[in-house]
Amino acid sequence: MATKEKISLGQMIEMDRNISQTKGSNSIHQDPLIEDFSFQHELGGNVSATPYETILKTLPCYFNWDLEESCDEDVQTLVQCAQENLVSNTEMTLVPHKTMLGYLYVTQRRRMEDREPSTALSWFDQALSDNQLDTDSCGDNDGPQGDTLILLGNIAWVYFISGRLDMVDKTLQKIKQKFDNRISESQKAFMYGHKGICFAYFLKKTCDISIACFNRALLVFPCHTDWLFWSAFVLCFQRDRHYREPFDTDAFSVLHEEEILYKHVLENNSNHSFAKAMLGSLFCVRQQYENADSLIIDALQSNHTMPTVAYFAAIVYATLKNFKLSIKVLEQALEAWPNNTYLLRQLAYTYKEIYLFESAHDQEQNSNHLKMAIRYHDKAIKVADGHLPEAIINKAKVCKLMGNMVEAHRLYLLAINTNRDPYWKSVVYFEFGEFCEQHLEEHSDALKYYQLAIDQGTQYWCAKRAAQVISHLTLEKSVE
Template sequence: MSEVNKNSLEKILPQLKCHFTWNLLKEEHVSHDLKDRVSNQIEFLNTKFKATMYNLLAYIKHLDGQNEEALECLQQAEDSIQREHADQAEIRSLVTWGNYAWVYYHMGRLSEAQAYVDKVKRVCEKFSNPYSIECPELDCEEGWTLLQCGAKRNERAKVCFEKALEEKPNNPEFFSGLAIAISGLDDKPQKQFPASVLKQAIELNPDNQYIKVLLALKLQKMNKEEEGEPLVVEALEKASCQADVLRSAAYFYQKKGDLDKAIELFKKALESLPNNAYIYHQIACCYRAKKKQIQNTDHSEASRDSEKTEETRKCAMDYINKAIEKGLNPLYAYSDSPDLEAEECYQGSFNKEHPQAEGKQLPQRYSNSQECPGKCEDTPILDHLKDLTVSTKSTETEKVKYQLQNGAENQLPQNAPNFWYLQGLTHKLNGDLLRAAECFEKELGCLLKNSPSGISSFFLPESELEEDREEGGPGVDSSTLSELLDP
């Protein structure tokens, strides 16, 4: 192909409606968890949605530099469209053809890229537009793709489904997508929605088990848990291997207080999502809650259960460490587990590498600290302030004191991430709880220093706030915090 044609192709490609022009993951690291989730959807979702998942998997493969594998996924998407949407094959194939064109372009196979551009053009010209058209099916495809790519894209997904429903009201596929998108926004006070939206989605699409669990969670939030639980039971019976159903059902039982059931379901979800840090962390939280349940029994019974208490504590610690291995920030992982030994927190945090995974999924309490910064009781650092205990295991404690002091004081600069948190752990181990509290308060101030409410001024003096604004300041920097709190 001549240079003139290459230039022409480069002007056309950005006009195509496909994953390469939807601003999805291009500048971010693609987590193994996302691949796991998409693969699970391909295996267990209704066959009508497989083409959408194959298209997304192709894009992920491309971002990983696996263009040949991406082409194979696009072929599977095409085959699925021919089987499941034969009456709309051309329209439904536009996204796939656009992806083909982009992948071939990146491979340097320009003639093949041009061939797929021409296929798109032949369809779009029927609608008086050379390379893109307004179509509810394309809006729907974009919406489902955005839902898979992280909670921070729920608002965009919602807009896509609303646009599609303007053309085809009460379409089951479109309405299900809308219900899922807005349920992901429900924890924002200004985004509350009635349960009737999910009920209508179930009426239109009774085979969607995931929406049933979302409705159960909504009812639970409305203090109608007994009404919601049968929906969870039904969903688990009909979609026993669907990871999103398992995970959401586990969350339902976790909130109910049935911790054994929650752990069972979370562990089953891990079979399909082995790289999901959120699930490991939730299992740890369940074990931690179980430990507290045991400790809250009468004294004689607690004595008999001391071995069980220790076993539960170790399980919590194991899953915290696994969550960190999968990319969860140690500061948040351990701040939700203040009863775990401080020296184990240190060793688990700093004897491991901490890969930063795109689309971290954190418990809602963490995102609440960003949305409602005035409610500092929701900030995980305060858990440390509530439970400052000193370990009595002298030999190990002295060893870790030395590691902490050398790591936090002699090696780490004051503007290092989590500096004040490490200082607090050091003082806690030394028995200086007042200074430990001061350090944890400073870490909290650093976390909240960009809050529009100005709450950080309660924890940091004005001089340090000014210094932070000039030099970036100690603790977690604002970009890292934003990434952590907006998965």
């Protein structure tokens, strides 16, 4: 792919004016707070706190979007993700990531005494400065002002929570001055793009909303690189929840859509290392290993310490059984990001895969590989303060390989009792059902947990497999 100069946000929008795009049957999100927004409220120093709260609830911003409804992620893990995106983002717009960092310092997932309103406001101010750069870059296009409205709404909420009603009034006055009429389609597009990115941080039930937000934003600006990338990124995680090999027609359709999106990103910015790494991992899933290896090499040359790049590179190398290189890539990234839970979790997974691959050889070495897997799972779980269901479940699998069924049983129960995300609840119910059936020979309990896996949502791969197992077991019983 030919290298291109990095284009500015203003140039990109000028390109968008000459491009049309149809989204087919993809869902489009409609947010009433965005679509119906019109600031018609009277303001003044004598207004009491209750009307302020009523006004604030009409603003399109993080505090009114129920972002954390089913989120299990530890706050510090989310903060690390936002910090990573600030360092590694290859586009000029850092507004959503700085806004997310601000929000995470006042999130309800923090205890009241741990919230830092002043830090949140500092990040929001930085985001407003970047937002002004975006506005200047766009010339006569007013799209970035959509980000402005979201930021001012967040700022007003923080002041309200802090009891600084004079600053609430001052911020609402700014909103009234800038947005007393209905907002434009360009502003709405930026708001939907911003909402899509902020929901992508939580990657739980919000996957559908995030993708639908990007679909809405890309209708107006189909060449917006950030939205194209994050749309594919979230689609990848949603696909991972819905499908497991062997893939069916629907899964291949999603893979094709992801590929198109990543290629569009690289057409706009050929140096986008994240897109290269993600596309490389996609080619690996499709068993196009030569293409996968080439893209991963390019991505690592551009940015070998960034966690997302290293994470997907390590997955590709582990799939190719190049375990030494997989470990090397992860360890290099961990030198820069020692508490990144995704890198720690993937390192643990790689050691487990080495054990499985070399299980016919040196038993002492294999035992050490499993011990290393436990070590890195434990570190990931500790860093995430226990809010890392995949690490807990995978540690249980390692314990099974080590013959420690008591600890595996404890970990499965821990995962069941601590998860809120329906996908991970479905996974752990399915895995625990297999554990009950295959290791405890408690078939009635196994059927109960398989059914609980289905009850979390029939769209998940684990629920589909649970249904197949129940059908098979029922058929076996009827034959007997």
